[in-house]
Amino acid sequence: MNKAVTIKHGWRAQLGLRYGLRANRTRLVDRKQYGPLALQRPFYPEGGTCHSYILHPPGGVVGGDSLEIDVRTYAGAHCLLTNPGATKFYRAAQGQRAVVAQRIHVGKGAIVEWLPQPSIFFPGAVADVGTTIDIDGGGRYAGWEINCLGRPANGERFDRGSLHCATRVRVGGELRLVDVLRIDDPQAPGAASGLRGLPMQASFLAAPCTEKHRMELERLLHHSPGREYPHPIGLTLVDEVLVVRALGEQSEPIQRLFTLLWSALRQQWLDKPPCVPRIWST
Numbered sequence: 314m315n316k317a318v319t320i321k322h323g324w325r326a327q328l329g330l331r332y333g334l335r336a337n338r339t340r341l342v343d344r345k346q347y348g349p350l351a352l353q354r355p356f357y358p359e360g361g362t363c364h365s366y367i368l369h370p371p372g373g374v375v376g377g378d379s380l381e382i383d384v385r386t387y388a389g390a391h392c393l394l395t396n397p398g399a400t401k402f403y404r405a406a407q408g409q410r411a412v413v414a415q416r417i418h419v420g421k422g423a424i425v426e427w428l429p430q431p432s433i434f435f436p437g438a439v440a441d442v443g444t445t446i447d448i449d450g451g452g453r454y455a456g457w458e459i460n461c462l463g464r465p466a467n468g469e470r471f472d473r474g475s476l477h478c479a480t481r482v483r484v485g486g487e488l489r490l491v492d493v494l495r496i497d498d499p500q501a502p503g504a505a506s507g508l509r510g511l512p513m514q515a516s517f518l519a520a521p522c523t524e525k526h527r528m529e530l531e532r533l534l535h536h537s538p539g540r541e542y543p544h545p546i547g548l549t550l551v552d553e554v555l556v557v558r559a560l561g562e563q564s565e566p567i568q569r570l571f572t573l574l575w576s577a578l579r580q581q582w583l584d585k586p587p588c589v590p591r592i593w594s595t
Contacts, residue, residue: 323375323376323378323409323411324349324371324377324378324379324380325347325348326348326350326378326380326381327347327348327350327380327383328344328345328352328367328381328382328383329343329344329345329346329385330343330344330365330383330384330385331344331385331386332384332385332386332387332390332423333386333387334387334388334390338357338360338361339361339363339386339391340355341355341363342387349370349371350368350369350382351368352365352366352367352368353365353367353368358588359585359588362392362424362585362588363390363391364393364394364395364590365392365395366394366397366590366592367382367394367395367429368397369400372401373402373403374400374403374413374440375402375405375406375409376404376409376410376411377405377409377410378412379411379412380411380413380414381415381416382415382416383416384416384417384425384427385418385420386418386419386420386423386425386452387423388422388423389420389421389423390420390423391424391425392424392425393428393590394425394427394428394429395429395430395590395592396429396430396592397430397592398430399430399431399433399461399564400429400431400432400433401433401435402432402434402435402440403435403438404437404438404474405437405438405440409439410439410441411438411440412440413440413441413443415442415444416444416445417444417445417454417456418447419447419448419452419453419454420449421449421450421451421452422450422451422452423452423453424452424583425453425455425456426454426455426456427455427456427457428575429456429457429458429459431459431461431515431567432458432459433464434462434471434476435463435464435474436463436464436469436474438471438474439474439475439476441477441478442476442477442478442479443480443481444458444478444480445480445481445483446482446483446518446520447483448484448520449485450485453521454518454519454520455517455519455578455582456517456518457516457571458478458516459513459567459568460476460478460494460514460515461512461513462496462508462513462514465562465563466563470512471496471512475496475497476494476495476496477494477495477496478494479491479492479494480492484520484552484553489551489552489553489554490554490556492516492518494514511544511560511562512561513560513561513563513564513567514560515560515571516558516559517556517557517571517575518554518555518557519554519578519582520555521553521554522550522553522554522578522582523550523553524550526550526581527549527550529577529578530548530555530574530577530578531548533574534574542561542570544559544561544562545559545560546558546559546560546570559571572587576589
């Protein structure tokens, strides 16, 4: 199922990944691949934790494309997933939407770290991006989504198109959080109740967390380089889901901020030092 397949109005691709614990090391125990989604060979820069890079060879998403990523970790497994570069959503032809569905299931006592590079939505892009995170008892999840509307470096605003993003988090089968970003009116991002005219919107989520975790990240935001971040940041704890939201003008400062928070939470939460994916430095 690894032959690229086109459908009438775009690419259809699916990637199913299953991780299990084998002899104290997390292994990719099953992979199903259909269309232009692939996985680089897993590697182990920090012992038993499996690092994986998801690849999308076409390099961009257009209207009519349908991408599905399904990640499942079995009891005790620990995986970290990222990708080599930004995901680009290009201008769509009239009446065509790009659809991305991401499902992450964290098994009992398992850990998933989901750290994708930013998504860039070009002017005229039309996209639905849905992420569902299910965490079983004793499982832990930490991850982020960073969205860039338009191409601010080129002076391009997201002045046409639409974007619907929804993230759902369940802990022990119970729905704990629904986080939605919906942009249909090109003027909406400029509103005070929207993105305040800023092109970057990002969310960092971790669950299950406690008030102690929230206080630690709040301390970092006030007594670290993150304090110098010049744009709005929000930090909340909702039914054991720690949520950090940020607005900005560029992706790099947001990614540095989130990496700082993730690193601190990892040391406190998992008792493991941060291991930043090497692909980010290439």
